[in-house]
Amino acid sequence: MRRDIFQAIADPTRRAIIALIALQAMTPNAIAENFNTTRQAVSKHLRILTECELVKQEQKGREIYYSLEIEKMKEVDQWLEQFRKIWETRFNQLDQLLSTIKKQKK
Amino acid sequence: MRRDIFQAIADPTRRAIIALIALQAMTPNAIAENFNTTRQAVSKHLRILTECELVKQEQKGREIYYSLEIEKMKEVDQWLEQFRKIWETRFNQLDQLLSTIKKQKK
DNA sequence: ATTATATGCAACTTTTCGGTTTCACAAATT
DNA sequence: AATTTGTGAAACCGAAAAGTTGCATATAAT
Numbered sequence: 001m002r003r004d005i006f007q008a009i010a011d012p013t014r015r016a017i018i019a020l021i022a023l024q025a026m027t028p029n030a031i032a033e034n035f036n037t038t039r040q041a042v043s044k045h046l047r048i049l050t051e052c053e054l055v056k057q058e059q060k061g062r063e064i065y066y067s068l069e070i071e072k073m074k075e076v077d078q079w080l081e082q083f084r085k086i087w088e089t090r091f092n093q094l095d096q097l098l099s100t101i102k103k104q105k106k
Numbered sequence: 107m108r109r110d111i112f113q114a115i116a117d118p119t120r121r122a123i124i125a126l127i128a129l130q131a132m133t134p135n136a137i138a139e140n141f142n143t144t145r146q147a148v149s150k151h152l153r154i155l156t157e158c159e160l161v162k163q164e165q166k167g168r169e170i171y172y173s174l175e176i177e178k179m180k181e182v183d184q185w186l187e188q189f190r191k192i193w194e195t196r197f198n199q200l201d202q203l204l205s206t207i208k209k210q211k212k
Numbered sequence: 213a214t215t216a217t218a219t220g221c222a223a224c225t226t227t228t229c230g231g232t233t234t235c236a237c238a239a240a241t242t
Numbered sequence: 243a244a245t246t247t248g249t250g251a252a253a254c255c256g257a258a259a260a261g262t263t264g265c266a267t268a269t270a271a272t
Binding site: 133134135145146149150153167168169170 | 217218219220221
């Protein structure tokens, strides 16, 4: 089983779950109420999210509260970093081009 | 077919292809040389990347050069934005906590 | 003109994925 | 003690994905 964060966020339902529990910890039942699937399907998603450490649990009696392990999200951010560098370079090049054109107009 | 950027970057080979052609345009054959798969498999990945507009082609004779449509990568960046806000809030809270502790020490 | 090279596409196979159904178990409620 | 509630896990199913094989086409080289 692959189970990395990129595979985890590939599914739209999982992205929605992530967004949901980012704000506050929730039980599987409460999460499932927000979707058109069964509790079991949500439970399966939560297992996947847990497996790649995107989610943490806190047991309270028979209820289990799930919340987002927000630090893990930074892995995606780090991966994007290499492309952000390219954006910036391109932007600077464009910037230089524009100022060159400006100079020529004078 | 779903075909969104999150599904596209879920596959590790595709992420590698993206990183490769981000730096310079390459032909399918040249790309395939970097991996343990057949040219056809790479070709299929390129088609998927093209379908979700992550990649653009430029034909030169019988060769086709693929390069990254870097703007599209910003979609992931935008999605991360909501979590970045949470990071910053948490960070500020930690910051406040630390300065409170500092004050108490005095 | 013939051959080699670069590529895309379609058919097929195996694996993975997302969902449902069913069951088991533990905590809470009656 | 019996019942209800909250949950996880396994078995199964259909759909989609990833890879391989084979073929078609166009350009380049001989």
